[in-house]
Amino acid sequence: MILSTMKKIFKISLSMTLLMAAGMGCDNELPTYYTFSSYEFSSLDEDGGTWQPILFGSASDIVVDAPAAVNSTAYQAELAELKSATQNLSGSQADAVEYWTNNPIIRWNEIALELAAKYNLIPPPNPDGTYTLPSAANPAGPPPFPFAHPPYTSRMLAYLSVAQFDGLIAAWHYKYQFNRPAPYVTDASIPYAYTKNSLPSYPSDGAVIAIASRDVLKAMFPLEHEYLNGLAEEHLNSLKWSGSNTTSDIEAGIVIGTAVKTAALARASTDKMSSAQTPKPVSDAIKQAAIDRFGWWWDNQESPVRPVGLTPLFGQVTMWNVPNVVDVRPVPPPAPGTPEFEEAAQELKDMAKNLTHEQRKIANWWSDGLGTYTPPGHWNRRTKEYIVKYQMNPLRAARTFAYLNMAVMDAGIACWDAKYYYHYPRPIQTMQGFKTILGTPNFPSYTSGHSTFSAAAAEVLAYIFPAEANVVRDWALEAAESRICAGIHYRFDSEAGITQGKAVATYTIARAQADGAD
């Protein structure tokens, strides 16, 4: 009896397990970074050292000493050391070589996006209903510093990309000035992990990227020093494990990386970001100015009410390429109550009532809200994929990111100027009881940030990747539409944002066209 029961239970358990296995299959491994391998660069941009940097007069403003001769004892010792470093890689060393690839700009951009998502958390209310804001002076908080919202993230990415770009222009300048061949050219017994090319190895472009990226990100994310130091150390080591660079190549790269991060952070320290998040009296005065000018105003609708909107003075932060933010300020939105307004409001109500699956999907696809890499991050991610698709070398990749992120940050500044100049109320404020499918952000409605960021990004990408122009412009329009689908912007917010973003990008592109790279 006992035995037969046991058998029965065993048989049932077995068949149940088989049923489960058949039904569920195995979960696919989900991607946590962009999977690509070392690739052949479509061009080496041998004249890259002559391009116009962003923060320096020219590449030679950064001084790098001449390297030891290839046949010198010192360099021969370095080659011997490198050869030994490439032998018998451990599993984790080989993984690091595979991960960082020959275009590590991609990885540092991903790391920046990951930190943006990690820190893109809005400060919670205190038990008494007040809010404590993140403080650079006390980064541990709570709440932790920073709150990596879209303006913060746009700025973080701009400084990161500009530092990388200027650093690589200097690296290219000295590479082709000193023409030290790659280690595997001088010593054929040294293996090289990536696709071979004729790029000179001194100074190491990888080291420039590692140091510039590490140090800009450390300034932007002060609680992540240990994490970033670890990544940079692995990256620098991988330059040897992969056979890319000797010690002196790397040391020269570190000199450049340090110089560009210093210049980038010097600009950042005086760009007026530190006063963008205002105290309440300043915020109230900005609101009163809009009431006096237009008769309408925006109020935060959260409980408890947030006393100050997000970065009211981000519109005064120093722009990269637009001479004056007022140059790209849109015309006023229609006043609440006018037929034009009512039409836009009615569209939102109708859409909310009959939302299609496609509209819901568009709203969510571009949501890029709290806890994510933000719209600037979304566009960086797509840019990264194009950089690999078009097999850009690190300098070209850095240039692409630099102009993209300068345009995106300028778009954010322009958009924030309009947001707080017009101080326009959101749909949930003007329409009693209106419900949305995404949370309404803590800043005024006009113009739409998604639309402005996206139009600026799309125009830069259309300039750099002309074959993709239609695709990226359609994406920008979809991103703009997504905010209407979600119920958090009126159509005129999105349309004005697209126009404004395009206007910003014309300045960015004009500068890019003059930098010597075209």
Next chain:
Amino acid sequence: MKKHLLISAFCLGATGWMYGQTFSDAVMMKKQEICFALLYDQGSWDQYWEGTQLITNENIGTFTRSTVMPMVVYGITDKINVLLVTPYVKTQSTGGQLAGVQGFQDLNVGIKYEIIKKDFGKHRISALAVAQFATPLSNYLSDYMPYSLGLGTQQLTGRAIGQYEFNKMIYVRASGAYVLRGQTEVERPYYYNNGSYYTTMMDVPNAYNVQAILGGWVLKHNLRLEATYQIMNSVDGDDIRRWNMPQPTNKMEATTAGFFAQYYFKTVEPIKGLSLIGYFNQVLKGRNVGKTTEFGGGITYQFTF
């Protein structure tokens, strides 16, 4: 119908896992017996656990999940029953501006097998096994917690049940289940789960469930009463980050106590297949779930086919 429908809408965002414990008693339909049931369930909370921290959020206010559950059970043989449930869910909250949703959630089908039923004088011991499968009935968005209809993934539950009945009056029952869950497709191409994920797919953590029940029969075996205690825990997953939205990858845990009653009109000739059910559950302890107070009730009708 003598089904114990312990429905706990206790997870913060989704009741997708509650059917893991839907069919967890020791009672079987006889061959060719069929039972139809219609139940209404309402779970509400105004506090939830953000990770392990119990918080209130005025932008949600009081959250309510209402579920209407049509259900059918059929006895293929005395020892094998099949079960089917298609819950219709509606969610809303009193605070904030996020829209609630409504619609059919998951199709749940189960097979219940009675392995042992043995009488020792007036005592009885029984053991059962249940296999259950759930799959979304529509393209509802799981990544809209806490409002989402469910977890938006296929789920397979294996359950073992043991019961000992004293004098046919009082019984104790214990059951344990493991819920295998797949991935859910969301509508954003990136999310953070202790790191970046560049995909629209989310892993929904597997879970286990244990239940302990003390029950008894009163009023000449017409009224069944049960006190229930159970734990439903994800085996892994991340915590809701500070003041952030929950998501299907979260590690959801809930410890619940409840009370259940079912009255059978066995002796009332014209309605002898009828019973009424009422129950109440309270989440006592949790993680990444709402502190739900839940009540429900309904009607069942059983006859031989």
